[in-house]
Amino acid sequence: MVRRTRGLKLRAGVDVAVLGAGPAGSVAALELGRAGLSVALIDPGVVQHSHQIESFPAAGAPLADAIGVLAPICRTAEGPAQRMQMYWREQPETQQFNDAGPLLLYRRELHQTLRAEALSASADTVYIKARVRQLISHDGTETVATTHGDIQARLVLDARGRIGGRRIGAQTVPDWNVSDGLVALPFSGTQQTPSSSHMLIEALPEAWVWAACLASGAVHGAIFQQASALAGVTLASRAASAERRLSKSRALPDLANVGFSRPQSAEFAAVPDPVLSDTRLVIGDAALARDPIASHGLVHALRTAVQAAAVVRTVLDPQLDSEAAYAFIRHKHRDAMKNARLATAQAYADQSLFDTPFWHRVAALPSAPEPAAISPSEPLRLSSSLTRAPVLDSGTIRWAPAITLPVIDDFIITHGAISAVDIAACCQPPASLPELAARLARWHDQASVMAVLEHLIRGGALTHGPTSQGAQVISD
Ligand SMILES: Cc1cc2nc3c(=O)[nH]c(=O)nc-3n(C[C@H](O)[C@H](O)[C@H](O)COP(=O)(O)OP(=O)(O)OC[C@H]3O[C@@H](n4cnc5c(N)ncnc54)[C@H](O)[C@@H]3O)c2cc1C
Structure with a gap:
């Protein structure tokens, strides 16, 4: 109602x-x-x-x-x-x-x-x-x-x-070269030779296309391009230029009855x-x-x-x-x-x-930050003392004990069944990696223990150096 x-x-x-x-x-x-x-x-x-x-x-x-x-x-x-057809790399690909x-x-x-x-x-x-x-x-x-x-x-x-x-x-x-924003020009059309419902994505020289091709033969999609490509043009010339772009598409060779709607920011x-x-x-x-x-x-x-x-x-x-x-x-x-x-x-x-x-337009991926090297035989401790972080619990939010992961700007409250408190307890006194694993394995299965230790190392939460005191995970 x-x-x-x-x-x-x-x-x-x-x-x-x-x-x-x-x-x-x-x-x-x-x-x-x-x-x-x-x-x-x-x-x-x-x-x-x-x-x-x-x-x-x-x-x-x-x-x-x-x-x-x-x-x-x-x-x-x-x-x-049923599948995704991709025209994105040298060879067309299909993901079932x-x-x-x-x-x-x-x-x-x-x-x-x-x-x-x-x-x-x-x-x-x-x-x-x-x-x-x-x-x-x-x-x-x-x-x-x-x-x-x-x-x-x-x-x-x-x-x-x-x-x-x-x-x-x-x-x-800020570091992306996108002063000329991306806009989507939605389109619909029909395919002469329909097949089972699928999606496609295709790279063009100055744009890319996404479309859903339905079993009925209907096609709904959008051309994503820079806003300047559409600036100051009439509806008719915008449609004509978009049709020209689509006519070069390898993914939609037999698209007919094409109509366009208004461009949208994307x-x-x-x-x-x-x-x-x-x-x-x-x-x-x-x-x-x-x-x-x-x-x-x-x-x-x-x-x-x-x-x-x-x-x-x-x-x-x-x-x-x-x-x-x-x-x-x-x-x-x-x-x-x-x-x-x-x-x-x-x-x-x-x-x-x-x-x-x-x-x-979009800058390359920043390389993943490297955690400090860990020696398996030297004692490890938490890089900062146990702190608190917000957690969603039964529909509301409360603070819970947490361990910071400074290298990836994150924290752990629990990792599977292993809590931040379990980890902090096992790190007292500082011990080598095999010893920490053995301590945690008294309460938890070996696979979970190895997974949490790897996560802690990747996140920079374990160190051979001193613990920094009073770290605050969340700053408001
Ligand atoms: C071309 C394109 C294709 C996309 N394809 C996909 C896809 O395949 N899959 C996917 O997951 N996402 C897709 N997205 C993204 C998806 O559409 C959005 O992420 C999603 O709709 C966001 O939902 P929303 O409720 O935040 O905003 P919207 O869906 O934009 O809803 C905003 C609502 O606010 C209302 N509103 C606006 N101004 C006012 C006002 N002044 N007063 C009161 N109400 C107002 C509007 O009427 C509207 O109902 C696509 C986006 C674009 C542009």
Whole structure:
């Protein structure tokens, strides 16, 4: 049941205003409604003229299942892709998915379905069909000014997608040569000789193409190119030039009835800090918009929604420490930025067909930092004393004992069944690597012990030198 509350005046206000009802906003509203909080989900609900199909990787299924949206997501899917055809290196390649292919989802249906899930989960979640105009913070309360009136809220989650992110200062990677941003030109067409549903990706000299080819013969995709290629041209000449690009495609040789929709920004962009203030958080693409070459934008949107809902529950509970919650979302954001940058750089570096300026936009991967050399016979100790880090536990966030991994800017609270406290205990007194392994193996199996020790060494957590005292994992 979708309740429309056009022009509604919420006299008493709500706990949380969620700005934007894309996947991130709707899933956040769903989680908050289930937690018993009152939510206003605000979105103009206008049809976006964008790409029509998106892929949802099998790796995202456990998360979707855990929050109860896997079945609704599947209902919006054409089905799984059977294979991926790649025209990226000298020889064309085909990756068979063997029944674990990404789902090909209809974007508009996905948004409608997730929004309906959020609204049916709680009677205290209302949908405000309006555009957010302004946010005003006063005396610890947020006023959200919309095209259909003002809404008071204790907290705001900003999930307004890429455009929202740009408004609050999302930036691309400084050392990438991307002053001329990446745009996607979505297209649809038909194939004369359809086969089972599949995806394809193809490098062109100054662009790349992604497409989902459906068993019906319908093809939905996008050409990704620099914004300057589309600047100042008429709709007709833009379509003609895009058709010329597609006519050179080896992947789509028999594409017919091609139509294009409006260009959309597709550049990697991230806000420096997802905690805008004590009462404002930013999630989904508004926080971090991945370059689609790195895929997983939808999974990221869902994940940040779940994380932000836990942050909100923690912040609104006076028994809990909101500093742990803010530290948690900041750490997750830094991690997500690192992974998205690496995945993008990797995809550009893997392309070996063209050596043009377009393919030099993204700087090469930084080489992995080297941990200090370890001698197996000399005593090892922790490079910094046991500290604390934020952990998500039963839907809220708390501090837990942690070991810093300075070389990879991370920490361990647990590694499998092995906790940071177990590790710290085994490092007293300092001992050689085989001795540390023997101590841990009294409580844990050998394979887990070797895995955690390798992880600690790679992360620079074990040293032959002195321990630095009072290390703080998370700085706010
Ligand atoms: C061309 C292209 C292809 C892509 N393909 C894939 C893919 O195959 N797989 C994948 O995982 N990801 C893909 N992505 C990324 C994916 O689309 C996004 O990561 C995902 O939609 C992000 O969800 P979101 O909820 O954060 O933002 P959005 O989906 O952008 O939702 C934002 C919402 O905010 C609303 N809004 C905006 N302004 C306001 C306002 N002022 N007031 C109120 N509401 C507002 C909008 O109406 C919208 O509903 C692709 C992206 C592009 C550009």
